[in-house]
Amino acid sequence: MDNWILKGVRNLVNEAGEPVEITPTQVKVKVTHLLVSNFDALVFNGDIGAQFPKTIGRFATGLVTEAGADCYGVKKGDRVYLKSAIPCGECLSCKSDRAEDCVDIKIAGRDFDGFLRDFVVCEYNDVAPLPDSVDNLQALCIELIGIAENIYDKLNLSAGQRVAVVGGDTLGNIIAQVLQYHKIIPIVIDNNQSNLERARKCGVYYAFPADDEAMQNVAEATNGNMCDAAIYSTDSYLPVSLTARIVGNQKSVVLSGFSSIRNSIAVRDVLEKDLHVFGVTTAAGYTDSVINMLLHGAVNFDHFDKEILDKFDPVKIFTDMSENILTPNKGKLTVLKMIF
Numbered sequence: 001m002d003n004w005i006l007k008g009v010r011n012l013v014n015e016a017g018e019p020v021e022i023t024p025t026q027v028k029v030k031v032t033h034l035l036v037s038n039f040d041a042l043v044f045n046g047d048i049g050a051q052f053p054k055t056i057g058r059f060a061t062g063l064v065t066e067a068g069a070d071c072y073g074v075k076k077g078d079r080v081y082l083k084s085a086i087p088c089g090e091c092l093s094c095k096s097d098r099a100e101d102c103v104d105i106k107i108a109g110r111d112f113d114g115f116l117r118d119f120v121v122c123e124y125n126d127v128a129p130l131p132d133s134v135d136n137l138q139a140l141c142i143e144l145i146g147i148a149e150n151i152y153d154k155l156n157l158s159a160g161q162r163v164a165v166v167g168g169d170t171l172g173n174i175i176a177q178v179l180q181y182h183k184i185i186p187i188v189i190d191n192n193q194s195n196l197e198r199a200r201k202c203g204v205y206y207a208f209p210a211d212d213e214a215m216q217n218v219a220e221a222t223n224g225n226m227c228d229a230a231i232y233s234t235d236s237y238l239p240v241s242l243t244a245r246i247v248g249n250q251k252s253v254v255l256s257g258f259s260s261i262r263n264s265i266a267v268r269d270v271l272e273k274d275l276h277v278f279g280v281t282t283a284a285g286y287t288d289s290v291i292n293m294l295l296h297g298a299v300n301f302d303h304f305d306k307e308i309l310d311k312f313d314p315v316k317i318f319t320d321m322s323e324n325i326l327t328p329n330k331g332k333l334t335v336l337k338m339i340f
Helices: 038-045 136-140 142-155 170-181 193-201 214-221 241-245 267-273 287-295 314-323
Strands: 004-008 011-014 026-035 059-067 079-082 119-123 127-129 162-166 185-190 206-209 227-233 247-256 276-280 305-309 332-337
Touching: 011 314, 026 079, 026 136, 038 314, 059 119, 059 136, 059 142, 127 287, 136 142, 136 332, 142 170, 142 247, 142 276, 142 287, 162 170, 162 241, 170 185, 170 193, 170 227, 185 193, 185 214, 193 206, 206 214, 227 241, 241 247, 241 267, 247 267
Parallel strands: 162 185, 162 227, 185 206, 227 247, 247 276, 305 332
Antiparallel strands: 004 011, 026 059, 026 119, 026 332, 059 079, 079 127
C-alpha cells in the first residue's frame, strides 16, 4: 500500500503502510482523489513547519471500505470527503463541547497525517458523505469554500456592501463567488489577465488589474467611499499593502491562503484608518454548510483550468512546485487520481 511520507525537508519517500484494525467508531477509506495545493508544497519545502515523519496531502476524497458498528450516517461504499481541518479535542472549548470555538485547529499534512496514501483510518465524524450531485472536484475544494464562508461570517457583512478581493487565484476566485452568493459585491484585483477573465466568466462584474489605476478604479466602483472590507489571498503574491489603501476608515482587512512570503502591510495606513486586520486559514466545522452551498450552485468551477493525473510522481510534482513557489497562482486545479 502506498504511503507518501515526508521524512524531512524535501525528503519524500513511499513506504508501504501497515494494515490497521478499525474500532467501532472508525472507518477505513480508500483515497480516490487528492488535490495538489500550495500548502502541501510549503510543508514539503519546510516553509510550513511539521513534525517529521508526516504523510502529506491536505485535500482528498475517497470510498469507505469498512465501517465500525457504531458509525452513524456513514456506511461501507459511501463516497466521502476527508476533513482536512479538525478540532484539537484538548483545548477548553473542545472539552466544553464547543469544538466550533477550538483555538488550536489541526491541519492534515501538518498536524496529523495527510491523505497522499492508499488508505486512511479515522473517526467516522472526520469524514462527510457526499451527495451524488457533488462531484469529486467540487468536494476537493470544500475546505477552500469553507475558508471563504468563514471569512464572510467573521466580516459580518450586509447585502450590497462592496469588498475587494486582492488576488484572482483559485482561493481568491472562490472567495469572490461566495461573497456573490451572499449578495455582497466583490471587486477582484489581480495582475494576471487570465485570472481577471476567469473572474468575469464566473459572474464578477468588477475585475481590475493591479496597476497604477487600481485605486481610481476602486474609488469609481464604490462611489468614492472605498471598500467596506478587503480580503488578501497570499497565493497571489501581490503587495499586501494594497489592501489597506482600498478600504475605508474603521474597516477590516483579512489575510488568507497558504504562503511563506514575508509581505508587509503599511502600519501607518492601519493606524490612521483604525483598521481591523486578521487572518483566516481554516474552516473546521463548515463542511456540512459548504456541501449545502454546493448543492445550491454557490461556486462555479466550469471556468477553472483543471488537470487530472492518473500517472504521477509526487516527488517531482512537489519539487517543481517548491522551485516555483513564488510564481503567482494562475487558478489551476491539479488532481491526482489515486484509484483506477
